[in-house]
Amino acid sequence: MGLEEKLPSGILLTTVELLAGYMRKASIWPATFGLACCAIEMMAVGTPDYDIARFGMERFSATPRQADLMIVAGRVSQKMAPIVRQVYDQMPGPKWVISMGVCASSGGMFNNYAIVQGVDHIVPVDIYLPGCPPRPEMLLNAIIKLHEQIESMPLGANKVAAARAAEEAALAAVPTHQMKGLLA
Numbered sequence: 001m002g003l004e005e006k007l008p009s010g011i012l013l014t015t016v017e018l019l020a021g022y023m024r025k026a027s028i029w030p031a032t033f034g035l036a037c038c039a040i041e042m043m044a045v046g047t048p049d050y051d052i053a054r055f056g057m058e059r060f061s062a063t064p065r066q067a068d069l070m071i072v073a074g075r076v077s078q079k080m081a082p083i084v085r086q087v088y089d090q091m092p093g094p095k096w097v098i099s100m101g102v103c104a105s106s107g108g109m110f111n112n113y114a115i116v117q118g119v120d121h122i123v124p125v126d127i128y129l130p131g132c133p134p135r136p137e138m139l140l141n142a143i144i145k146l147h148e149q150i151e152s153m154p155l156g157a158n159k160v161a162a163a164r165a166a167e168e169a170a171l172a173a174v175p176t177h178q179m180k181g182l183l184a
């Protein structure tokens with residue numbers, strides 16, 4: 001949390017939000033981190049064909065302390081889960097997570113006790129990327145979507161208001177087990 005979080009709502013906060021959002025989205029460094037076959041596709045975005053350097057993101061950080069994006073590329077085994085969380089905890093905030101591929105997002109075809117059935121059991125996920133494996137273009141698209149999210153990230157009083165609105169919407173939502181009756 002920085003000084004911008006203390007600003008009262010108003011035109012000054014909106015200006016700081018715009019500025020901070022632009023700078024944050026333009027200065028993301030991913031952590032060097034790959035778990036399974038999806039990681040090969042992740043590595044491909046560094047090649048000239050896909051050119052992640054166009055976003056200034058070609059520097060995959062060897063230490064989590066200099067990274068603010070975790071791309072979970074591949075299935076997460078139960079044994080690896082605490083290490084994934086440790087890497088996440090060592091990253092400075094604000095930080096973001098892309099769950100790359102069906103295995104990271106839901107366990108995929110590995111519906112068994114050895115694989116975590118969704119990395120969101122361990123870390124908060126900002127973008128879920130479908131596919132087995134997702135192509136490098138899809139990862140670039142997920143990064144662009146994440147940039148859009150970061151650019152419109154509320155701060156300070158606006159952040160509190162957004163969290164309150166999301167909580168109220170969640171409380172007012174129809175529970176999944178009652179939806180079937182509504183749709184029938």
Ligand code: SF4
Nearest residue numbers: 037038101103132133
């Ligand atoms: S989604 Fe497919 S490519 Fe990615 S880790 Fe799972 S099996 Fe491998």
